Amino acid sequence: xxxIEIRNLCKKYSKISNESFKLDNISLDLPYGCIMGLVGENxxxxxxxxxxxxxxxxxxxxxxxxxxxxxxxxSSKLRDDVGVVLDEPGFxxxxxxxxxxxxxxxxxxxxxxxxxxxxxxxxxVDKSKKFKALSKGMKMKVSIAxxxxxxxxxxxxxxxxxxxxxxxxxxIVDIFYEFTRYHSNSILISSHIVSDLEKLCDxxxxxxxxxxLLCDEKDRLLEKYCVIRCSAEDIxxxxxxxxxxxxxxxxxxxxxxxxxxxxxxxxxxxxxxxELFVSVIRGGK
Amino acid sequence: xKGLLLKEFYQWLKTRSFxxxxxALLFAVFIFIPEEGxxxxxTSLFGVVFGLAINSFILDDKSGWNEYSKSLPCSPFxxxxxxxxxxxxxxxxxxxxxxxxxxxxxxxxxxxYMSLSPLNGYPExxxxxxxxxxxxxxxxxxxxxxxxxxxxxxxxxxxFLTMIASTFASLKLRTSLTPKxxxxxxxNNWFYPAVVIASVxxxxxxxxxxxxxxxxxxxxYSLKFLKIALIPIMIAxxxxxxxxxxIYTNRDFIEEKQMxxxxxxxxxxxxxxxxxxxxxxxxxxxxxxxxxxxxxxCADNLKKIGYIQNVYSPQKFSSxxxxxxxxxxxxxxxxxxxxxxxxxxxxEKVINNATDEDFExxxxxxxxxxxxxxxxxxxxxxxLLPCDIQEWYSGxxxxxxxxxxxxxxxxxxxxxSSSATFKITITTDGKTVTEISPRLFKxxxxxxxxxxxxxxxxxxxEVANYEIKAFISAFCNERHLEETPxxxxxxxxxxxxxxxxxxxxxxxSPNRKISVTVAVKDKEKIEKxxxxxxxxxxRYIESxxxxxxxxxxANFVLGMTENDFxxxxxxxxxxxxxxxxxxxxxxxxxxxxxIRYRIGNFNSDGAVTYTVTVDITDGKLTNVDVYCA
Numbered sequence: 001x002x003x004i005e006i007r008n009l010c011k012k013y014s015k016i017s018n019e020s021f022k023l024d025n026i027s028l029d030l031p032y033g034c035i036m037g038l039v040g041e042n043x044x045x046x047x048x049x050x051x052x053x054x055x056x057x058x059x060x061x062x063x064x065x066x067x068x069x070x071x072x073x074x075s076s077k078l079r080d081d082v083g084v085v086l087d088e089p090g091f092x093x094x095x096x097x098x099x100x101x102x103x104x105x106x107x108x109x110x111x112x113x114x115x116x117x118x119x120x121x122x123x124x125v126d127k128s129k130k131f132k133a134l135s136k137g138m139k140m141k142v143s144i145a146x147x148x149x150x151x152x153x154x155x156x157x158x159x160x161x162x163x164x165x166x167x168x169x170x171x172i173v174d175i176f177y178e179f180t181r182y183h184s185n186s187i188l189i190s191s192h193i194v195s196d197l198e199k200l201c202d203x204x205x206x207x208x209x210x211x212x213l214l215c216d217e218k219d220r221l222l223e224k225y226c227v228i229r230c231s232a233e234d235i236x237x238x239x240x241x242x243x244x245x246x247x248x249x250x251x252x253x254x255x256x257x258x259x260x261x262x263x264x265x266x267x268x269x270x271x272x273x274x275e276l277f278v279s280v281i282r283g284g285k
Numbered sequence: 286x287k288g289l290l291l292k293e294f295y296q297w298l299k300t301r302s303f304x305x306x307x308x309a310l311l312f313a314v315f316i317f318i319p320e321e322g323x324x325x326x327x328t329s330l331f332g333v334v335f336g337l338a339i340n341s342f343i344l345d346d347k348s349g350w351n352e353y354s355k356s357l358p359c360s361p362f363x364x365x366x367x368x369x370x371x372x373x374x375x376x377x378x379x380x381x382x383x384x385x386x387x388x389x390x391x392x393x394x395x396x397x398y399m400s401l402s403p404l405n406g407y408p409e410x411x412x413x414x415x416x417x418x419x420x421x422x423x424x425x426x427x428x429x430x431x432x433x434x435x436x437x438x439x440x441x442x443x444x445f446l447t448m449i450a451s452t453f454a455s456l457k458l459r460t461s462l463t464p465k466x467x468x469x470x471x472x473n474n475w476f477y478p479a480v481v482i483a484s485v486x487x488x489x490x491x492x493x494x495x496x497x498x499x500x501x502x503x504x505x506y507s508l509k510f511l512k513i514a515l516i517p518i519m520i521a522x523x524x525x526x527x528x529x530x531x532i533y534t535n536r537d538f539i540e541e542k543q544m545x546x547x548x549x550x551x552x553x554x555x556x557x558x559x560x561x562x563x564x565x566x567x568x569x570x571x572x573x574x575x576x577x578x579x580x581x582x583c584a585d586n587l588k589k590i591g592y593i594q595n596v597y598s599p600q601k602f603s604s605x606x607x608x609x610x611x612x613x614x615x616x617x618x619x620x621x622x623x624x625x626x627x628x629x630x631x632x633e634k635v636i637n638n639a640t641d642e643d644f645e646x647x648x649x650x651x652x653x654x655x656x657x658x659x660x661x662x663x664x665x666x667x668x669l670l671p672c673d674i675q676e677w678y679s680g681x682x683x684x685x686x687x688x689x690x691x692x693x694x695x696x697x698x699x700x701x702s703s704s705a706t707f708k709i710t711i712t713t714d715g716k717t718v719t720e721i722s723p724r725l726f727k728x729x730x731x732x733x734x735x736x737x738x739x740x741x742x743x744x745x746x747e748v749a750n751y752e753i754k755a756f757i758s759a760f761c762n763e764r765h766l767e768e769t770p771x772x773x774x775x776x777x778x779x780x781x782x783x784x785x786x787x788x789x790x791x792x793x794s795p796n797r798k799i800s801v802t803v804a805v806k807d808k809e810k811i812e813k814x815x816x817x818x819x820x821x822x823x824r825y826i827e828s829x830x831x832x833x834x835x836x837x838x839a840n841f842v843l844g845m846t847e848n849d850f851x852x853x854x855x856x857x858x859x860x861x862x863x864x865x866x867x868x869x870x871x872x873x874x875x876x877x878x879x880i881r882y883r884i885g886n887f888n889s890d891g892a893v894t895y896t897v898t899v900d901i902t903d904g905k906l907t908n909v910d911v912y913c914a
Contacts, residue, residue, distance in 0.1 A: 056355040058502030073503035079358040090353020092292065092344060094299035103295070107288030107357050131348075156356075 001068065003154045003186035004030040004053060009062035011052055023048050023210040026062070030186050030203065035176065037197035037218075038190035039277050040207035046190040047087055049207065050158045053188070054084060066154065080109050083147030083155040087162070089139045093132035097125060097142060108150035116149035123168065136163040144172060148179065155179065157189040161196050169193070173200050194274040204273060206280050213280050218273065225271045226259045237263055245279030289359060289367035296344060297337070297371075338372060338421065342428040361500035362510075365429060369492045372421060411480055418484035422491035429495045473531055483524035486517040493517070562604040563670055565590040566611075566627060574684045574715055576676055577621050583613055600781065612795055614755050617779060624755060628673035633691045644692065644707045648723045657713050660688070677754070679712075679855075686713045752794045753860045755780060756801075757851055761876065766868055773803055834882070834895055838911055841899050845906045847876070850899065854878075869902070876901045 011023040023045045030036045040046045051057045053064055055071050064071045066078050091100055097120055105111045120127055123141040131139065140163055147155055155176070161169045173196055179185050191197050197204065198218070205215040214221070225244065228235075235246065235253045242261030247254045256271055256279040345351050354364055493514035497507040575583050584594055587602050592611060595601040602611040614624040636643065650663055664670065672691040679685040692707040712720040759780045768776075774784075777792045782801060785791035792801040840853050854860060861878040869875050882895040900908040 051352070054356045055502065056352050073361050073500035073506040076358050076360040076363070079356060082356070084353075084356040086349070086353060086356070088349040088352075090349035090351075092296050092299070092348045092350055094344075095295060099295045103288045103292045105288070106291055107359065109358070 001032055002029045002065075003032050003034075003067060004028065004036075004188060005063075005065040005068070006049075006053070007063045009049070009052060009064060010060045011048060011057070012060055021045070021048070021210060023052070026207075026210075026212055028205060028212065028215060030188055032186055033180055033184040034202040035180055035187040035189065035200055036203040036205060037194075037201035038188065038205050038207060039194055039197060039273070040190070041281065042192075044207045045210040046207055047158050048210075050086075050156055050188070050190060053156060054079075054082070080150070081153040083150065083152035085140070085143045085147050085155070085157040085160040087158045089131075089143040091131050091139075091142065093130065095131050096129055097127040100131075100142065100146065104146055104150070110151040112149050112151060116145055119145035119148060122171075137165065137168070140164060141168070144175075148175065153185050155185070155187040155189070157187065159191055160189065161191055161193055169196060176200055194272075194277055198273040206277055208281055221273070221276060222270060224259060225256055225276055226262065227254065227256055227269045227271050227275065228262055228266045229254050229269075230266055234266070244276070245282055286359065286363040286367050288357075289354070289363060290371060292350075293341065293367060293371040296341060300340060300344065338424055338428065341368070341371075361506070362496050365492065365495045365499050368425060368429070369488075369495070372425070411477055415480050415484040418488050422487045426491055426495045426498055430498050476528070476531060479524045479528055483521045483528065486521035486524070490514045490517040490521065560665075560668075560670060562609050563629075564665075566604070566609065566674070574676055574686070575622060575625055576678065576684050579620055580613055580615060580622065583622050583625070587611060612781065614759075614780065617759060617776070623758065624675065624677035626673065626675050629670065632670040632672040633693055634669065635693055644723065647690075647692070647707075648709055648721065651709065651711055651718065651721050653718055653721060655718050657686070657716060657718070660711065660713065660718055664688075680852075684715060685719070686715055687711065688713070752799050754855070756794065756799055757854075757861075757864075761851065761864065762847065766866055766874060777801060777803075834911070837882075838897060838909055841897075841906060841909045843906055843909070847901045847904050847906070850878075850901065850906055854880075873902050874904075 006026055006028040009023060009026040013021045021043070026045075026049060028036070038046045038049065048057070052059050053066070053071065055064075055073070055075075066075075066082065069075060069078055071078065095103075097117075101113055101116055104116070105113060117127070120142070123138075123145065125134070125138055125141050125145070131142070134142065140160060144157075144160055147157070157176075161172060164172065176187055176189070177200060180187055187200075189197065189200070201218050203216065204218050204221060206213045216224075228238075229252060231252050232248065235243075235255060238255075238257055239261045242258040244256040244258075246256075256275060259268070262268060345354075359367075493510045497510040497514070500506040500510070575586060578586075580600060584599070584602070588594065591605045592602040593605070595603070600613040600615065602613075603609065609627060609629045611625065611627045613622050614626070615621060616623045647667070647669075650667060651660065655663075669690055671688040673687075673689045675687045675689075677685060677687075688711040690709040690711070708724045710720075710722045710724070711718055712722075760776070774792075781795045782792040783795075785793060785800075790803045792803070793799070794801075837857070837859075840857060841850065845853070859880050861880050863877075863879040865877045865879075867875050867877075878899045878901070880897045880899070882897070896912045898908075898910040898912070899906060900910075902908075
């Protein structure tokens with residue numbers, strides 16, 4: 001059973017927004033209890049995909065299912081189980097944390113007021129300060145606290161760690177981790193900070209120019225690909241199709257290749273998600 | 286949805302400064318200029334509601350709430366309904382305020398305005414209510430469609446301006462609606478409920494359409510609400526049709542009628558309607574004068590015959606159709622009525638191609654000595670209606686009543702070259718006719734000349750004379766230069782003078798025949814009061830010699846009191862064109878009266894004008910100057 005099931009999702013922006021972006025035939029599955037990281041450049045389609053999943057923008061075609069049910073205008077109840085952090089926290093600027101708590105208390109069926117305030121205390125957020133007076137990082141913390149305070153089964157997070165300092169980022173990553181490990185909950189998270197995703201995610205999806213270039217379990221990806229360092233003469237011994245990316249220098253060649261295609265005797269080291277992401281994107285270009 | 290409503294409420298609380306400032310401004314307008322305030326109130330209140338709606342959407346757009354709210358467990362139905370529910374009580378609150386504002390003036394004037402129909406207050410409120418409903422019904426779906434995006438609001442701006450313009454247009458219409466029209470239209474008991482129900486249906490349709498817009502990604506969902514929206518739309522259309530039909534069938538009560546009688550005479554009024562109202566007015570006299578009564582007593586008499594008292598100027602009354610107006614002038618000290626002036630601006634008989642003989646023939650119907658009853662019978666027989674009827678004290682507490690009849694030929698557009706206005710002034714002492722004075726204002730017998738303003742246009746001489754007399758009696762028997770500007774303005778307003786819109790030291794008489802300029806030396810004292818007769822009418826003497834002018838001037842004797850001088854002016858039917866008050870170097874109070882006479886043909890280059898200036902220093906006549914131009 002999947003928490004999110006996306007099939008052949010398409011969205012083309014009309015000319016009125018002066019963009020020629022197209023989300024092309026995207027299909028994704030996020031199983032229960034897993035965390036999927038959506039990695040892509042700016043404008044790759046991460047936020048559009050998330051907004052389509054949440055039905056904030058309307059899809060042109062394809063199907064999106066949350067917890068096995070099709071997302072539509074009349075499926076608002078489904079969102080009780082979904083915690084959301086958007087790239088721009090959408091709370092009215094004149095509100096403080098107490099106002100937000102009151103509004104959410106009457107919006108979510110399972111709102112946990114105690115948890116909300118305890119998270120705010122943990123994040124050092126001033127409860128009486130107006131939202132517009134908070135820094136970008138603080139706003140994001142409030143948004144994350146809201147997403148985590150209504151006993152959601154699925155978190156959909158769009159760049160939730162952007163603007164946060166490394167210490168808080170680390171703490172939040174731990175919170176997300178707890179969220180899935182102890183309650184079999186799921187997370188779909190998009191981020192530029194690939195190191196966070198590498199630490200957190202079970203699945204990684206690389207998105208580029210509206211297309212999913214690669215989507216697999218993180219461990220399998222790390223197992224499947226490796227980094228080799230060799231001379232220019234040796235690299236030709238490897239099947240060209242297995243080479244994802246290579247960098248040549250006077251001292252030799254560094255390449256990301258499929259582990260299976262590497263003959264014995266080569267100097268192999270494990271690949272990082274960030275390296276793999278860059279190599280896949282460059283390959284895509 | 287409770288959460289969404291709470292969010293709207295918090296947002297309103299946090300941005301209430303806008304609401305508070307707007308409401309305070311409105312309140313100030315209403316307090317300081319009650320009449321204008323009441324007229325602009327519906328538009329302004331609507332503006333506040335409109336502003337709140339727009340403000341809410343702009344704030345949502347700015348904060349990103351529009352997007353975020355879609356990720357919450359709330360359906361499009363709930364999101365839209367929260368907006369509508371939040372605005373509904375606000376709208377109701379403003380409607381309530383509007384009704385209160387419409388009713389308050391009536392309550393204040395309860396003591397002397399008992400017969401006022403409560404309907405007079407409601408049309409304003411109902412029209413405003415309907416307009417708000419329609420405007421909000423258009424605005425909210427547009428806001429939902431554009432998501433509060435500012436660039437789209439630029440597209441809404443013309444719509445907003447159109448709405449404001451239509452609000453003003455409807456208010457203009459409202460001010461021109463006669464009580465007769467209102468009573469005719471509202472005789473259908475369902476009229477007001479129909480307007481309210483139609484407006485509510487439009488709002489309900491707007492709500493359902495907004496839900497369809499909000500959930501437009503899901504076609505089934507949208508279609509469901511669009512189908513339901515058809516029901517209130519159909520009800521609103523049916524009711525609007527019925528309302529429109531009532532308004533259309535009663536349009537005659539708004540339009541001015543042009544009628545012909547059996548002799549081919551044209552009237553620029555509905556003679557039957559005005560005759561009926563005049564007859565009621567005559568019957569209220571029964572040969573007696575209302576002079577000397579208090580305003581309340583006089584008002585009671587007028588109310589008995591269906592006249593309506595002006596809420597803001599209790600000395601003014603109008604007939605049921607609004608075509609006959611009655612103004613009372615009271616003595617400042619005693620508070621007693623010293624003159625009553627009833628006029629009907631449309632009461633002018635138009636006779637095509639009339640000759641001087643025709644007018645002489647009409648005049649011959651009236652003779653000195655005939656009783657007032659006979660006079661009124663003659664009016665009825667000849668189907669004549671006076672353009673004004675005045676009651677005033679002509680001499681030592683000697684009441685007189687003047688009937689003015691006005692005729693014109695070839696028709697009421699007196700800018701044509703051969704047109705002429707003929708006037709008959711009939712004076713009675715309440716029982717018999719004492720004087721008949723016909724006047725023929727021939728304009729140009731030659732070529733048409735549009736460049737010259739016709740002599741008698743805008744010149745109801747009696748109105749001007751009456752107003753000069755009223756001004757003199759109210760304002761020329763005591764010093765005013767020591768007064769503060771505020772006291773002086775108060776006195777001017779007591780004799781119905783109104784402030785000029787252009788400058789704050791200029792005042793106009795009720796019919797704008799006289800303007801008064803108040804020159805202020807400093808904030809404490811008035812330096813000068815200048816009264817200028819504005820109507821361009823001079824004492825006109827066909828031919829005269831210097832000797833005759835000397836005889837005229839001999840009437841003004843040095844040393845005579847100001848009171849005697851004023852009586853002499855009345856005897857000579859010589860009214861000043863200008864009255865100036867100043868203080869001399871010796872700190873004496875000087876009041877100068879300028880009387881002008883024109884000798885010879887009005888249009889002749891050789892015409893002579895005499896200006897007689899009479900100075901009254903500290904209440905005594907001290908100087909008479911004659912200047913010949």
